[in-house]
Amino acid sequence: MADNSNLLAEQRRALILDEVRRRGGVRVNELTRRLKVSDMTIRRDLDALARTGVLEKVHGGAVPAEAARTHEPGFEAKSALELSAKEEIARAAAALVAPGSAVAISGGTTTHALAAHLTGVERLTVVTNSVPVSEIFERARRAGEGAGATVVLTGGVRTPSDSLVGPVADRTIRSMRFDLLFLGTHGLSAEAGLSTPNIAEAETNRQFVDSAGRVVVVADHTKWGLVGLSTFAELAEADTWVTDAALPADAARTAREHVREVLVAPAG
Incomplete structure (x- = not known):
């Protein structure tokens, strides 16, 4: 793809679509570097192309329309996206946890960031289907750091996002009750709610x-x-x-019509 910051919008979008089809997907940060335009410009381009039905946006980029609903990025690929936003969200979410709570943590890179802020909470019981989340608490235990949370890993079949899903995980979760669930998601919308490309992961999240x-x-x-x-x-x-805080105002208004509380980090 040529590096040309003076392309007309139509030309730029044609190049983006060609790249999506040729490679099977693109990431926003790659397009901003190659086309030398802003993140917001690329997102507007992707929005315009998505409205025509030729591609669909996924977390951090876009894939061909026919692949979007089943595209599941791996944990490492997702870990590199929106790092500062995830850290802000993690800090704000951690403030909701009281000592002595029973907390469930689903798979995902944002929940993984959250786990690092919970290792110091006293008398915490954590149930998770995320291998990376369990490793956060295990590393803290081995280092003699944190408050020594009791951690239950559900078991199950491992997904590309390092979550454990399937009947074993589902039975474990059904047998428990949690004060709080911290839930990651592939996407959320007013029409489709919370969704994932992985059918088995959807059922496990449903149990949570x-x-x-x-x-x-x-x-x-x-x-x-x-x-x-x-x-x-x-x-x-x-x-x-x-x-x-990068959530558009119209999206925040729509979300508040459905979700009881929308907290925008950093708080205050």
């Missing part, structure tokens, strides 16, 4: 939602409007959505 006293979704602004293959909860089933 059913077992939680309070459901807290942790997801940055780029997740708004994305739709995966399988919906696992309606927006109204979320008690709180913790997101970042």
Whole structure:
């Protein structure tokens, strides 16, 4: 793809679409470097192309329309996206946890960032289906740091995002009740609710939602409007959505019509 910051919007979008089709997907940060335009310009281009139906936006980029609902990026690929937003969301979400709580943490890179802020909470019981989340607490235990949370890893079949899903995970989760659930998601929208490309992960997340006293979704602004293959909860089933300040005002207004509480990090 040529590096040309003077391209007309139509030319730039044609180049983007060609790259999506040729490579099977693109990332926003790659396009901003190659085309020498702003992040916002690329996102507007992707929005315009998505409206025509030739591609669909996914977290951090876009894929061909026919692949969007089943595209599941790996944990490492997602870890590099929206780092500052995830850290702000993690800090704000951690403030919701009281000592002695029973907390469930689903898979995802934002929930992984959250886990690092919870290792010091006293008398915490954590149930998770995320291998990376469990490793955060295990490293703290081995280093003699943190408050020594009791951690239960559900078991199950590992997904590309390093989550454990399937019947074993589902049975474990159904047998428990949690004060708080911190829930990551591939996408959320008013129409499709919370969704993921992985059908088995959707069922496991559904079990988490059913077992939680309070459901807290942790997801940055780029997740708004994305739709995966399988919906696992309606927006109204979320008690709180913790997101970042880059969420557009119209999206925030729409979300507040469905979610009981939308917290924008950094708080204050």
